Amino acid sequence: MTTTENRTATETTSQTVATEPNVTAVLPEQIAEGAGTEQQQTQHEATSANSPESDGTGEGTGSAHELKWLDPATLRVHPRNVRDDLGDLTGLAASITAQGVLEALTVVPHTDADGVPGYQLVAGHRRAAAAVMARAVAVACIVRHDLAATEEDRAGQAAHVGAMLAENLHRAGLSAVEEARGVQAMLDLGESVTKVAKGTGLGRKRIAKAAGVGRLDTATAAAVTAADLTLDQAAAVAVYADDEATVGTLIEAAEKGPGHFAHAVTRAKQSREAAEKAAALTAELIAAGRKVLTPAEGQEATRINQLSHEGEPLTAENHTACPGSAAYVTQGWQGVVEVCTDPAKYGHASRYGGGQLTAGTGELSEAEKAAATEARRATIAGNRNMAAANETRREWVRTMLGRRTAPKGALRFAVETMTSDPRSLSRWLSGQSNTAQDGASADLGIEAPGLFQTVKGKPTLTSGEQVPDARLVVQLLAHVAGGIESGMHKGTWRNPTAADARWLRFLTGCGYTLAEVEEGIIAAVEARTSGQAEDADTDADTSTDEDADEDDDEDPAGA
Numbered sequence: 001m002t003t004t005e006n007r008t009a010t011e012t013t014s015q016t017v018a019t020e021p022n023v024t025a026v027l028p029e030q031i032a033e034g035a036g037t038e039q040q041q042t043q044h045e046a047t048s049a050n051s052p053e054s055d056g057t058g059e060g061t062g063s064a065h066e067l068k069w070l071d072p073a074t075l076r077v078h079p080r081n082v083r084d085d086l087g088d089l090t091g092l093a094a095s096i097t098a099q100g101v102l103e104a105l106t107v108v109p110h111t112d113a114d115g116v117p118g119y120q121l122v123a124g125h126r127r128a129a130a131a132v133m134a135r136a137v138a139v140a141c142i143v144r145h146d147l148a149a150t151e152e153d154r155a156g157q158a159a160h161v162g163a164m165l166a167e168n169l170h171r172a173g174l175s176a177v178e179e180a181r182g183v184q185a186m187l188d189l190g191e192s193v194t195k196v197a198k199g200t201g202l203g204r205k206r207i208a209k210a211a212g213v214g215r216l217d218t219a220t221a222a223a224v225t226a227a228d229l230t231l232d233q234a235a236a237v238a239v240y241a242d243d244e245a246t247v248g249t250l251i252e253a254a255e256k257g258p259g260h261f262a263h264a265v266t267r268a269k270q271s272r273e274a275a276e277k278a279a280a281l282t283a284e285l286i287a288a289g290r291k292v293l294t295p296a297e298g299q300e301a302t303r304i305n306q307l308s309h310e311g312e313p314l315t316a317e318n319h320t321a322c323p324g325s326a327a328y329v330t331q332g333w334q335g336v337v338e339v340c341t342d343p344a345k346y347g348h349a350s351r352y353g354g355g356q357l358t359a360g361t362g363e364l365s366e367a368e369k370a371a372a373t374e375a376r377r378a379t380i381a382g383n384r385n386m387a388a389a390n391e392t393r394r395e396w397v398r399t400m401l402g403r404r405t406a407p408k409g410a411l412r413f414a415v416e417t418m419t420s421d422p423r424s425l426s427r428w429l430s431g432q433s434n435t436a437q438d439g440a441s442a443d444l445g446i447e448a449p450g451l452f453q454t455v456k457g458k459p460t461l462t463s464g465e466q467v468p469d470a471r472l473v474v475q476l477l478a479h480v481a482g483g484i485e486s487g488m489h490k491g492t493w494r495n496p497t498a499a500d501a502r503w504l505r506f507l508t509g510c511g512y513t514l515a516e517v518e519e520g521i522i523a524a525v526e527a528r529t530s531g532q533a534e535d536a537d538t539d540a541d542t543s544t545d546e547d548a549d550e551d552d553d554e555d556p557a558g559a
Helices: 002-006 009-019 037-049 090-099 125-133 154-168 176-188 193-200 204-213 218-226 231-238 244-256 258-287 295-300 366-401 410-420 422-429 435-444 469-486 498-509 516-529 545-549
Strands: 065-070 105-111 117-123 139-144 307-309 325-329 336-340
Touching: 090 125, 117 125, 117 139, 117 154, 125 139, 154 176, 154 193, 176 193, 176 204, 176 218, 176 231, 193 204, 204 231, 218 231, 218 244, 231 244, 231 258, 244 258, 258 325, 258 366, 295 325, 366 435, 366 469, 366 498, 366 516, 410 422, 410 469, 410 498, 422 469, 435 469, 469 498, 498 516
Parallel strands: 105 139
Antiparallel strands: 065 139, 105 117, 325 336
């Protein structure tokens, strides 16, 4: 930052003098240590005293800006400085030794607690500290009389912070946390979002994000800064500030790249939504006076859908009076699972007859139980990871489809898909609505043709109307994407097709970052088709999203 901070001072100063009539003098030549400083200071004060804006005291009566030479060691650090760390000043100090401080510091008149008058820094803390290191006896300072404010003047203090942000945001160096704390400080001082936006040049959305980041605790803020997260990433992390494990996962993902971070954020969002839903269901059960088991305890009980009583299948309604009636909550599709804690004791029988009543994973050896639990855990994790990847991928594809021109290779990919995987497109073009197609359509922001709700003649992303020829390739790709995505669900990772892998490889070539579960799809297809021609139809996944749901239950271990 030494060159950036020091290289344009003469130009900046001359421009300031030309456009700011209240600046009373042009900067003298660069100051070398002790070389003519007293003479330059005397000359400057004389010029200031003779200025039409000055009353002869050097204080510049009626002047909003005044140029003075001040000892950097006497300048008081602003308690609301937005920078946490001035960083390594060695290079900047060397630059000042050689050339002086070429860009004036910004200060305000200030009286300390003992009543001693002086000046307080608003902008230029790094330059001031480096000047002290360089043993400079005086530095050029712009005195902002219009920003003078006591500690009790909240609006004035907010203006100081705004000036700090306005200067530093146009330099390299402010971290996301530093920017956020500055914004939060202005808000805490009573400034409105509109005033903060006007004072700093930041947009309202960015200020809202910064406000969240500014409330991070010290440890999390330090981790965010150390990982060099952007403000957008830091704002996403701030949402999970109460979850140390998730924060760690997000920061680790951010260090791998923005694509990995996007996947991690989606997984965190879906996990929190599932946990909140489970908590709400648990609260409802407790409020209703039900016995609620933990997921681990519930796995050891017997589900009532396996039981009957005196020849009648058990239901949630007719089992309520049973002393063994209980329930547990999963974060999967089932939600509330009704169980009986001791079916044999309470006279229940197997609904399907002949078999011995079992609990949890059944009458298995400990090794078999452990293996079954691990397999189930892997299935649950795979389903959740695939669901998260689907959401992240579709959001990325939606952005890609919003481009004016198609990505490289789009036309070739579309034609190859039409010939090698016609089933995907036939589903999309059939005009027969289904849950999977409606979900893909909504996620991608496109409309399948032929659906009854589609208004004929209404221009849409995929209508082909009123668009340039170059855009038609994007619209063709959109239809292909709709067909493929309609067939991809959270269970796709278990039996992926060659078409799935080809789609993911194409997206990777367009700049998309694969999630681990998507990398596994490509690896599985390549292993299966090694040495064979790809044929999407012969290895097509015939399972449905509902099939995948059957295995999406709570982890037996509560993980």
